[in-house]
Amino acid sequence: MDEVIIAPKSMIHGDEMILLNRPYIDSFVSQKNKIAFIEVGSQRGTGSTSRLSVYAQELKMHFITVDADADNASGAAEIVHRVNPAFEAHHALGEVFLDGYNGDSIAICYLDAFDLVTDWPHKESTINSYKIRNAELSNQAAYDMHLKASKSIVDKVISGGFVCFDDVWKDRSGNWQGKGKTAIPYLLDNGYKIICYVQNSLLMQRVDGLQEDEMQKVGRYRAPGKIGLLYLKRRLASFFS
Numbered sequence: 001m002d003e004v005i006i007a008p009k010s011m012i013h014g015d016e017m018i019l020l021n022r023p024y025i026d027s028f029v030s031q032k033n034k035i036a037f038i039e040v041g042s043q044r045g046t047g048s049t050s051r052l053s054v055y056a057q058e059l060k061m062h063f064i065t066v067d068a069d070a071d072n073a074s075g076a077a078e079i080v081h082r083v084n085p086a087f088e089a090h091h092a093l094g095e096v097f098l099d100g101y102n103g104d105s106i107a108i109c110y111l112d113a114f115d116l117v118t119d120w121p122h123k124e125s126t127i128n129s130y131k132i133r134n135a136e137l138s139n140q141a142a143y144d145m146h147l148k149a150s151k152s153i154v155d156k157v158i159s160g161g162f163v164c165f166d167d168v169w170k171d172r173s174g175n176w177q178g179k180g181k182t183a184i185p186y187l188l189d190n191g192y193k194i195i196c197y198v199q200n201s202l203l204m205q206r207v208d209g210l211q212e213d214e215m216q217k218v219g220r221y222r223a224p225g226k227i228g229l230l231y232l233k234r235r236l237a238s239f240f241s
């Protein structure tokens with residue numbers, strides 16, 4: 001393992017970031033046909049795959065989740081098949097899967113895969129999962145994996161579609177850190193805009209190719225107040241825990 005980075009405590013998780021911004025996201029994607037929601041990094045006890053697949057079902061999006069860990073991928077398959085037998089769960093490296101992906105256009109991609117090495121220790125089972133597949137658990141590997149994944153989808157996400165990262169934050173100099181350390185600047189340079197950031201998750205939108213009125217909608221958007229309230233509530237709770 002390489003150096004340990006100090007990570008701020010996560011207040012809003014990536015799947016919450018997506019669901020709390022639903023009215024805005026829905027306004028861009030709900031009228032489209034043949035679109036997909038791809039989650040890279042299936043749930044590991046937290047319920048993201050379950051919640052996000054239900055959301056995809058409600059919006060008639062195809063749902064795909066991908067995980068490099070065999071057990072996690074088979075658990076995810078059971079979860080998504082209960083929601084819709086046509087939904088997919090793949091045991092694969094997310095960056096490789098996305099590179100070869102040529103299915104329905106991507107409306108939403110949630111990138112929350114290769115784990116960081118932070119001051120929040122990993123469970124033994126997580127460390128073993130990387131050992132089993134001979135992958136060195138390192139921050140550089142996490143940055144590279146999320147950058148590769150972003151390069152693979154940069155043009156596969158529809159105009160107005162979304163990319164969400166979990167485990168990302170800004171340091172004191174304003175630089176992005178965490179899983180999206182290099183992927184976020186890459187997407188910003190390639191037609192994507194930041195829509196909502198709350199420690200430690202980030203929602204971005206592909207804005208190149210949008211019509212003038214849609215661009216105005218992007219510019220006017222303010223995240224719902226309940227996200228700020230949830231952040232404050234958890235922040236306060238963290239002082240007393």
Ligand SMILES: C[S@@+](CC[C@H](N)C(=O)[O-])C[C@H]1O[C@@H](n2cnc3c(N)ncnc32)[C@H](O)[C@@H]1O
Binds near residue numbers: 066069094113114
């Ligand atoms: C933090 S968990 C995902 C949690 C889930 N997305 C959520 O919001 O609760 C990270 C997952 O990414 C998986 N993973 C690690 N490297 C990967 C890779 N290169 N491609 C796909 N999945 C990967 C791990 O096996 C682990 O299950």
